[in-house]
Amino acid sequence: MKRIILGVCLVGALSFLSNTTSAQYRKGDNLLNIGLGLNSYYSGGIPVSAIYEYGVTDDISFGGGIDYLSYHYGVGGTDYSYTATYIGVRGSYHFNKLLNLKNENWDIYGGASLGYRSFSWKGYNGANVGDAYGSGLFLGIHAGARYYFSKSVAGFFELGALGSTNARIGVAFKF
Numbered sequence: 001m002k003r004i005i006l007g008v009c010l011v012g013a014l015s016f017l018s019n020t021t022s023a024q025y026r027k028g029d030n031l032l033n034i035g036l037g038l039n040s041y042y043s044g045g046i047p048v049s050a051i052y053e054y055g056v057t058d059d060i061s062f063g064g065g066i067d068y069l070s071y072h073y074g075v076g077g078t079d080y081s082y083t084a085t086y087i088g089v090r091g092s093y094h095f096n097k098l099l100n101l102k103n104e105n106w107d108i109y110g111g112a113s114l115g116y117r118s119f120s121w122k123g124y125n126g127a128n129v130g131d132a133y134g135s136g137l138f139l140g141i142h143a144g145a146r147y148y149f150s151k152s153v154a155g156f157f158e159l160g161a162l163g164s165t166n167a168r169i170g171v172a173f174k175f
Contacts, residue, residue, distance in 0.1 A: 024107055025096060027056070029054070030055075031055070032050070033170055034049070034170050034172075035156065036048055037164060038169060039167060040165055041166070042164060048067075058094075058097065060094070061091065061094065062089070063090055064115075065113070067162065067163030069085075069165075081121075083118075083120050084118070084163075086140075086163035088113045088140070090140075092110065092111035092142070106148075107146040109145070110141075110142060110144070116135070138163075142160040143158065144158035144159070152174045153173060153174075154173075156168075
């Protein structure tokens with residue numbers, strides 16, 4: 001948690017030092033978000049994610065991503081572990097034109113995702129102890145913002161049903 005807070009403070013400090021022009025989202029952009037979940041739906045662990053999107057129009061991007069979480073713990077002398085993996089497609093609407101946003105450093109977006117969730121839960125000596133959360137299709141939604149420190153590097157924050165978390169921060173790259 002201390003690392004997450006330190007990272008957010010660093011992103012905030014860098015925002016005052018940025019000198020950016022035309023970083024805002026545009027058609028043809030390739031976007032890559034690498035992030036960490038701030039919490040987990042599953043009692044522990046830190047979700048990690050990688051999301052790629054391509055700018056189809058000046059307002060819409062489409063792509064895919066993966067969200068991964070693994071956690072190991074002990075209860076009553078017995079070891080347990082679980083792994084959750086979400087793989088899916090994702091689309092976003094970028095609100096900068098609609099909101100008439102003049103600050104080129106910001107990219108405000110929201111959208112939905114559809115994919116497959118794989119969940120496995122192991123007990124002592126690796127024995128499968130059930131599938132309480134279930135594997136199968138998932139539907140997610142997201143709302144987020146990127147702040148560009150340069151034309152190609154940004155910090156981002158997202159909220160919603162994002163796989164194994166409902167809040168995510170990280171670094172975004174535009175190429």
